[in-house]
Amino acid sequence: MDTHDGNGATMTESEVRTTIPNADIIETPEAYLLMLDLPGARKESIALRLEKGVLEVVATVDEHHRGDARILYHEMLSTRYSRAFTLGDGVDRNSVDAEYADGVLRVKLLKTPESKPTTITIN
8 A cells, every 4th residue: 555645755554654542441340441542444444353461453544535636735644553452360351342433442341250349248
């Protein structure tokens, strides 16, 4: 894939900008919620991989201009989002759910039964 810089010069795929997406991590009694800001990405371009306790998120945003139109000024370059998170022992790796809407990826990581808060009754 070739892209162009702000001056119209051709850039190779290795020159496509890589961005670390902003993230929020929220804990509820039942799960951890990970939200990543991936503006411009299409759902089909997002890849999640969970291996050896690391959740990796990668997404790409292709150039917005295509076809025969002549680009007069160009700053909206192709972008690759990439971020990895190390998961603790309290995450059920078989119960991960993800959804993408309005430029935000939401990943729900359920807690293992052992890591959920419990109330202890005093006798």
